[in-house]
Amino acid sequence: MAHAHESNTKRIWVVFGILSVITIVEVLFGIYKPKALFFNNFAGMNLLNWLFIILTIVKAYYITWAFMHMEGEKKWFRRSIVWTVVFLILYLSFILLVEGNYVFDVYKTGHLKWIF
Amino acid sequence: MGATVITDEHALDGGPGPLGATYGKMMMWFFILSDALTFSGFLAAYGFSRFKFIETWPIADEVFNHFPFLHGVNAPMYYVALMTFILIFSSVTMVLAVDAGHHMKKTKVAFYMFLTIIGGFIFLGSQAWEWKNFIKGEYGAVETKGGSILQFVQKQEDGTFKRVALADFAATLPEARTQHERSNGVWFMDEATLPTYSVNEVVEGFKADESILVRSEYLNAEKHKTVLSREESLKRLAEAKYVVEGANLVRNEYGHKLFANFFFFITGFHGFHVFTGVLINIIIFFNVLLGTYEKRKSYEMVEKVGLYWHFVDLVWVFVFTFFYLV
Numbered sequence: 001m002a003h004a005h006e007s008n009t010k011r012i013w014v015v016f017g018i019l020s021v022i023t024i025v026e027v028l029f030g031i032y033k034p035k036a037l038f039f040n041n042f043a044g045m046n047l048l049n050w051l052f053i054i055l056t057i058v059k060a061y062y063i064t065w066a067f068m069h070m071e072g073e074k075k076w077f078r079r080s081i082v083w084t085v086v087f088l089i090l091y092l093s094f095i096l097l098v099e100g101n102y103v104f105d106v107y108k109t110g111h112l113k114w115i116f
Numbered sequence: 117m118g119a120t121v122i123t124d125e126h127a128l129d130g131g132p133g134p135l136g137a138t139y140g141k142m143m144m145w146f147f148i149l150s151d152a153l154t155f156s157g158f159l160a161a162y163g164f165s166r167f168k169f170i171e172t173w174p175i176a177d178e179v180f181n182h183f184p185f186l187h188g189v190n191a192p193m194y195y196v197a198l199m200t201f202i203l204i205f206s207s208v209t210m211v212l213a214v215d216a217g218h219h220m221k222k223t224k225v226a227f228y229m230f231l232t233i234i235g236g237f238i239f240l241g242s243q244a245w246e247w248k249n250f251i252k253g254e255y256g257a258v259e260t261k262g263g264s265i266l267q268f269v270q271k272q273e274d275g276t277f278k279r280v281a282l283a284d285f286a287a288t289l290p291e292a293r294t295q296h297e298r299s300n301g302v303w304f305m306d307e308a309t310l311p312t313y314s315v316n317e318v319v320e321g322f323k324a325d326e327s328i329l330v331r332s333e334y335l336n337a338e339k340h341k342t343v344l345s346r347e348e349s350l351k352r353l354a355e356a357k358y359v360v361e362g363a364n365l366v367r368n369e370y371g372h373k374l375f376a377n378f379f380f381f382i383t384g385f386h387g388f389h390v391f392t393g394v395l396i397n398i399i400i401f402f403n404v405l406l407g408t409y410e411k412r413k414s415y416e417m418v419e420k421v422g423l424y425w426h427f428v429d430l431v432w433v434f435v436f437t438f439f440y441l442v
Contacts, residue, residue: 008215016208020201027197030177030441038339044167049442056437060430067211067426069419077135081145089156096160100167107168115172115333115372116262 015066022055044101144420148427151389155431158385159438162378172264172333174371175341176440182249196440199242200432203390206235207429214422217415222404225418229401232425236394243387250379253362256282256311257369258318260355265371267331268322269343277331277343282359285328286313287321308366311359319353333371382439386431393428396421 029037029048037048065071070078107114133139166173177192184195213228258266268285269277291314298306313321322328330349334342344352360369368376400421409415 009212012208012211012215016204019204023197023200023204026437026441027193030193045442052437052441056433059433063207063426063430063433067207067429068423069214074136077137077142077145080135081149085149085152085156088153089160092156092160093163096164097167100164101170103168104170108171113262115169115264116260 011066015062018062019059022059026052026055044097138416141416141420141423144423148423151427152431155382155385155434158378158382159434162382162438165372165374165378169372169374171335172372173335174333174375175335175339179250179370180246180440182246184245193440195242195246196436199239199246200436202235202239202242203429203432206232206239207426209235210422210425214415214419217409217418220410220413220415222407222410225409225415226401226404229397229404229418233394233397233401236390236397236425240387240390240394243383243390247380247383250376251362251364253360253369254281255279255369256313256359256361258315258353258356259358259360259367260352261357262355263373264333265360265367265369266352266356267341267369269329269331270327271329277329279331280328282313282318282321282361285321285325286317287324289314289317289320291316311361313359315356315359318359319356322353323350379439382435386428386435389428389431393421393425396424 029051033048037051038046040047042050064082070082133142135142137145180196181190181192182195183189183191209228209231213225213232216224216228255267257268260266268280268282270280272278293310294300295310296305296307298304322330326346328349329346330344330352332342332344332352336342358367360367362369363376363379365377365380367373370376400417403409403417404415409417
């Protein structure tokens with residue numbers, strides 16, 4: 001293996017701390033829903049949702065890099081996994097969410113009535 | 117030119133693979149990659165449906181607000197947050213097992229894997245409880261012939277609205293009928309379980325109690341569900357077709373039909389992954405106890421099953437965000 005086999009116990013607990021703190025922050029924001037973040041719109045979503053998504057990606061980073069030990073793998077092995085999944089997910093979400101928004105507009109302004 | 121004897125010690129495990137990883141570990145990573153894309157397909161489809169019905173989608177905080185032993189208390193999010201902690205913690209014990217494996221400490225690996233398996237079972241139990249609440253429902257609702265869900269509220273003294281259960285106001289009419297079962301009708305035919313109240317009983321009860329109002333699925337400017345006036349409520353109720361209690365794959369009392377379908381499908385698919393993860397963990401746990409990896413002089417199998425287990429945790433982090441927070 002490329003990575004040395006020294007003990008990482010301390011780092012594991014530090015990462016656990018980070019993940020717990022992020023989860024607690026998410027839950028607090030989810031319960032109190034600050035008005036400044038909740039009642040506005042940026043690129044199709046309110047800022048609170050963007051905050052949740054960013055925090056989730058931070059959590060995903062720590063789980064993949066520290067727990068799944070991605071940081072110890074060779075550079076191109078890492079990239080063959082991470083770049084593939086990141087690109088395809090961005091592409092799929094973009095296509096589907098834009099389409100969903102479009103269908104919403106069609107239902108709202110069209111002559112057909114759905115769910116009345 | 118000697119006899120072709122396989123002398124390579126890696127002949128059966130594929131040997132040291134490319135890019136500094138063994139083939140086993142690499143294939144586990146590529147399996148995880150494809151599984152991640154399956155899950156993102158589900159979540160993106162959920163996002164699609166949500167954007168498509170953005171004005172009428174149910175509010176997760178109102179649906180998932182139960183906590184064990186706190187009956188009737190509005191506790192949004194706490195339970196799923198707890199489930200998240202259970203899963204993150206079992207990820208920690210898993211990574212500690214992998215770490216102990218690097219140092220060839222058999223007892224420590226076994227102990228941490230045992231804790232991971234326990235964590236997995238607790239998570240599965242929690243999810244079963246969550247499903248039970250979701251399927252059972254709390255208040256009940258009425259579906260119109262156009263497919264929209266009407267819920268019932270009562271105005272409180274402070275001007276806010278409180279949900280009312282069908283049992284609180286539905287009338288009792290002399291029209292009770294028995295469930296049509298396979299045994300008592302046309303051969304091998306039955307019907308869906310009858311709700312506790314008929315549409316008539318709900319409508320009559322609603323007419324009799326002036327304080328009850330209908331809550332529509334539409335979100336207003338405060339991002340709450342719109343409550344209709346008494347006249348509008350009666351008009352909407354005239355179109356009532358079904359009484360809905362709890363949730364199944366056809367209709368649910370929380371709102372849009374797709375909401376329950378996605379809930380069952382995504383958390384169910386994730387729960388199935390947790391279940392298989394626990395099974396694989398148990399197999400590897402017994403292998404550790406039997407000393408298989410001690411003889412092999414490598415605990416890489418623990419590392420590989422660990423990758424899968426962390427992936428399950430990773431997926432939950434996203435499910436938690438998109439189902440409960442966003």
